[in-house]
Amino acid sequence: MKLTKYEKARIIGARALQLSMGAPPLIRLSKDMHEPITIAIEELNRGVIPITVYRRMPEKKLLGEEE
Amino acid sequence: MVVKELVRVPPDRFGTKLEETIMDILKRGYEYRGRQEGGYEGKLQPELGTILAVTKVLDIEEGRVIPGDGAAYHPTTFEMLVFKPELHEIVDAEVVEVREFGAFVRFAHFDGLVHVSQLTDDFIVYDKKRGALIGKETRRVLEPGDRVRARIVAVSLDPEKVTNTKINLTMRQPGLGKFEWIEEDKKKKEKGE
DSSP states (O other), rough: OOHHHHHHHHHHHHHHHHHHTOOOOSOOOOTTOOOHHHHHHHHHHOOOOEEEEEEOOTTTTEEEHHH | OOEEEEEEGGGGGGSOOHHHHHHHHHHHHETTEEEEEETTTTTTTTEEEEEEEEEEEEEEEOEEEOOHHHHHHHHEEEEEEEOOOOOOOOEEEEEEEETTEEEEEEEEEEEEEEEETTOSSEEEEEETTEEEETTTOOOOOOOOOEEEEEEEEEEESSOOOOGGOOOEEEESSOOOEHHHHHHHHHHHHHHHH
């Protein structure tokens, strides 16, 4: 499922914070990758972030989907 | 005792075995912003008693990401071994100290007080030199090192200050007292005295 730009921003933000707090990166880092945000964006592009988005739907159903 | 609680797993512990990490947090804990997270072993909680050990992690639910914190919060169900002195419970204890107002007895890791008036039906005299309490009629002696059986009559637990944790006991009931006395009383009863 395609993520909205808001969801993307939320995931990148959360993931970057995790990285900055010492979480091990899930991708092999190239030499010019130091910024947590850069790493988080790259991780998102490769689809390796284990975060699930629960969308709150109007029918009060929760729609879960892998990132 | 089974408990469910939200466990904070910090980001630097990601990528390790989640169950082991959570077990370690529950057992030993860590500091986060001046707050203690987990580390339940050896802690005293008024509702539960003392947590002797975290024995098993039963269930770990999916973690949640909370805005502003990079950690994952996992609702975790786990099992722990607790000891709580219950009112009216009978305990076997060891006398550790004797004062003029009563005897301090130790059971498990708690110290309780048996007041002089709650020792026996006999009138009790304090022997300063021996550090013992002696019954005037029966000549029964109670001194440190004696093993006794007693009933808990009052419990007040305070996790903040150990000195505020007070447990009072009585030995003034049939079948209670120093083990030797219990035996004597039994024999007397058999003889029909």
